[in-house]
Amino acid sequence: MANDVIVIGAGIIGAACARALAVAGVAVTVVDRGTTASGTSAACEGNLLVSDKGPGHELQLAQYASSLWDGTVARLREELGRGFPSLEFDRKGGLVVATTAAGAGPLLDFAALQRGAGVEARVLDAAEARELEPDLTDSFQAAVFYPEDAQVQPAIATDALMASAQQYGARLLENTAATGGIRDSSGALVGVHTPQGPLRASRVLIAAGPWSGEVAELLGVALPVRPRRGELLVTSRMPHRIFHKVYDGDYVGAVGSDAGDLQTSSVVESTAAGTVLIGSSRQQKGFDSRLEVEVLGQLAAKALRLFPFLAGAQVMRSYGGFRPFMPDHLPLIGEDPRLPGLWHATGHEGAGIGLSLATAELVRDLMLGTPTRIDAAPFQASRASLLPHLTGVAA
Template identity: 50%
Template sequence: MDVVIIGAGVVGAACAYYASRSGLSVAVVDRGPVAGGTTGAGEGNLLVSDKEAGPELDLALLSVRLWRELAAQLPRAVEYEPKGGLVVAPDETTLKALRHFAEGQRAAGVLSTEVAPDALHDLEPHLARGLAGGFHYPQDAQVHPAQAAARLLSASGATLHLGEEVTGLVLESGTVRGVRTSRRTLRSPAVVNAAGTWAGAVASLAGAALPVLPRRGFVLVTEPLPRVVRHKVYAADYIADVASDSAALQSSAVVEGTPSGPVLIGATRERVGFDRTLSPEALRRLAAQAAALFPVLADAKVIRTYHGFRPYLPDHLPAIGPDPRVPGLFHACGHEGAGIGLAPATGALIAASLTGTEPPVPLAPFRPDRFPDGPTPSAARAAAAP
């Protein structure tokens, strides 16, 4: 076996897919099922609209291209929908800030068009009146996250070991040489840590600190409706929430229709550890904000809610690539709420790292050892314990 990947979410699946395409033999280990963690609780967002110019946007633009390729190679299986995004501003001050934000993105390769107030309803007929304007982002898209993970794993040909918790790493003279699970030992010269919110605990097994913490988020699902929302629509304050370091509850509605009819309404963010308690306040905020954007939703029935935990790193960039502190250990984690969108690019970077080839974008901003003041291994393990 050339590489063992810990984690059967969409990031681990993409790593398996691109490693396999590079000629490597791959095994994937997960203590649960495919997409049993953050991936299964995601909306499937593939966004460039919410990212400022910089390393994460470069990663997102690469992923936009790769998701299109995957959609062509794996037709229908991932439910790829290039619906585009619409970011709206309630007032002129916010619109001016959006305009400046979009200018910076455009220089990096993002496509966007300013939409005048009287033209917003050509894109979204049911959108609230009185908005100052917005920006249309045609590169934003959607996939079904759990199906995408399953299809990528299937296409990779990887050997799957599901329902097997990783209990340790095989270490020889400080070098990782495989993993130990509750059932077996898998030896390989490379191990990829794609364990999502538990990535800090996995890193600690090798004696490396990686300060990945969970950030809880809720999603509302309405009854099936006619296609009242055509794009992925959100207010400009969502961009600030994504970049925030606050541990407190933040909410900014992201509203989108689905091919099957229900409307998905996210997203909240709060750092509460692995507390799975239902938050009526978070749900109330989302419902109110969604109805403010789309008054037609005020009378829609919410048929279910779900929530998950995004793997958060303090600088809002994922950890991708080899860990220089521990030979043989690679990381693909810490994407927070962007993991589904960034998965293909992450997989391509990991495959390049494993094979010693030139990565498609620079790896330096994603170095796993860039957190010198991170928690000790024991603290990381405690933070990652559900």
């Protein structure tokens, strides 16, 4: 049993893991070279989705996570009090449309496969779709509604999970970078070096999102996590005219693609503040954060295909962030067999917000040696789909 854990990373994955462990009575120290939610968790839409995942292990993890969000939000509200900002949790549902005849068949086939895996995916006719979204374009060929999809304000959710973890005794060290590992005489990892001095613990959990590969290298192992850049547009406030998460069916293909070049798809939704978020893009270009006007132009053009009225909207700002891309499109959750004492909770690509709570429960249960609610083997380092990308891991 782990009696103390160092978590590297104060994004939503690290915060959720810290909270789950602290609630279970584990002594937790969270370190981050920046501040809470200063990386990927503050540079995304806050999606909690099942609609974009086909049958398989990631969908099972997403369904597990979806079952946790309502109760967790309620408990956080009780723990933190009315003075804490709202998490803006909204199980608004997602509407996926095919804007071309060629896209209609694949969308409906995908929805049928999801229903077979327990996802609620309702095929709508044109009238039903417009009842949900009156301003939706007339030019769509098929529509599927996913009532389980939800949204949360990601930075506030991260802050809330971290604040709760601290109430249960977790220690947070911001602006504290892990610069190397500490090993005992047997070679096991028993802590990390920081500029402020050494920190020791029975286990070290890397939850550093797209920077997890860099952290792993500092601790002595290779990890194939790569940054995948995403950009978003934000309109100025307007009357509420978009009521669900709405996206074109080509978004699903972009999510699962291995391509490194620029891919854009249409994803549009409103926020509680009255702005409209417009995405999404995916591009592998390292940690290059320079703004690309071409990307923003494609996002705007594709959003108009779904909601023509947005032609009159003013864009208030744009922002982007890096998502932790894994070569087999599955997060890495669990112990690293190459280095005793090292654990991972990373590689969630663009789904980390939604998958955070389930990831945290898996980490907690695995560390404490208690049964997990779903099979954890598909997310561990020894899985067959990841072995070709690792060195020093026995099958």
